[in-house]
Amino acid sequence: MPEMLEKIDIHITDHCNLNCKGCTHFSPLAEPFYLNLDNFTVDIQRFADITGSLLKQMFLLGGEPLLHPHLTDFFPVARKAFPNTEIIIISNGILLADQPDSFWLACKEYDIKIWVSLYRLKIDYDKIGARAKQFGVFCGYTGTRTNDENKKDWGNWKLDLEGKQYWADAFSHCCLKNCVTLKKGKLYTCPTVAHIEHFNKYFGTNLEVCEYDYLDLFKTRNNETVLKAMVKPIPFCRYCKTREYQSCCWEPTKRDIHEWI
Numbered sequence: 001m002p003e004m005l006e007k008i009d010i011h012i013t014d015h016c017n018l019n020c021k022g023c024t025h026f027s028p029l030a031e032p033f034y035l036n037l038d039n040f041t042v043d044i045q046r047f048a049d050i051t052g053s054l055l056k057q058m059f060l061l062g063g064e065p066l067l068h069p070h071l072t073d074f075f076p077v078a079r080k081a082f083p084n085t086e087i088i089i090i091s092n093g094i095l096l097a098d099q100p101d102s103f104w105l106a107c108k109e110y111d112i113k114i115w116v117s118l119y120r121l122k123i124d125y126d127k128i129g130a131r132a133k134q135f136g137v138f139c140g141y142t143g144t145r146t147n148d149e150n151k152k153d154w155g156n157w158k159l160d161l162e163g164k165q166y167w168a169d170a171f172s173h174c175c176l177k178n179c180v181t182l183k184k185g186k187l188y189t190c191p192t193v194a195h196i197e198h199f200n201k202y203f204g205t206n207l208e209v210c211e212y213d214y215l216d217l218f219k220t221r222n223n224e225t226v227l228k229a230m231v232k233p234i235p236f237c238r239y240c241k242t243r244e245y246q247s248c249c250w251e252p253t254k255r256d257i258h259e260w261i
């Protein structure tokens with residue numbers, strides 16, 4: 001079988017309706033952003049052309065993708081460009097049980113799976129499961145749901161505002177390096193560099209993204225270039241203290257910079 005990327009992440013929205021402490025996608029800091037269908041169509045077709053539609057998994061996420069009022073319009077476009085890829089919506093589940101029949105029918109028609117990230121929320125997971133079953137849609141769960149308030153079920157590593165980390169060392173200890181992210185015509189090794197703009201804007205910092213931190217899809221010729229670029233450290237890794245992962249209990253964000261540094 002030819003070599004292919006394991007997966008890509010695509011933000012359907014940048015903002016979220018949950019707002020977790022230290023979110024690695026910086027969603028609690030993001031202003032409302034809804035992905036434009038025309039831009040998505042151009043990007044996904046270009047990505048399919050370069051990769052020959054070879055991709056194991058595509059995650060449509062955010063933020064919270066169900067906040068997008070036209071989420072189902074993305075399904076036929078994604079499926080047409082990647083007919084053999086596993087396409088999965090990642091949701092925190094808050095809005096899932098009350099989705100209309102048209103949502104579930106579209107998931108079924110275009111073979112879109114759903115993974116619900118589990119948090120300490122009062123969500124009717126039985127109703128979600130029943131709706132998915134009713135329409136023949138796969139619905140799985142990720143993360144740890146716990147009622148033990150003292151259980152460390154959350155955590156992240158911190159950013160180094162001065163950028164003094166060794167790229168290769170930071171990269172080698174990074175748990176996000178396989179979360180290749182497609183955003184605005186560019187392919188990033190991880191969500192951190194793809195979405196750092198929200199952190200910079202909210203806190204007035206300047207963690208710099210340079211031209212060596214991403215691949216411009218419209219200047220990239222082939223899949224080999226993609227595969228090589230996505231497994232290498234990038235200059236932005238100097239901002240990541242990946243050796244210093246800290247576990248904690250999940251809680252809502254206070255939007256304090258110390259959740260991230």
Ligand code: SF4
Pocket residue numbers: 016017018019020023024025026027028062063064092
């Ligand atoms: S649900 Fe996910 S995207 Fe939303 S704030 Fe929490 S970690 Fe971030």
Ligand code: SF4
Pocket residue numbers: 170171174175176177189190191192193233234236237238239240242
């Ligand atoms: S910039 Fe490098 S170290 Fe930081 S999250 Fe991305 S891949 Fe990991």
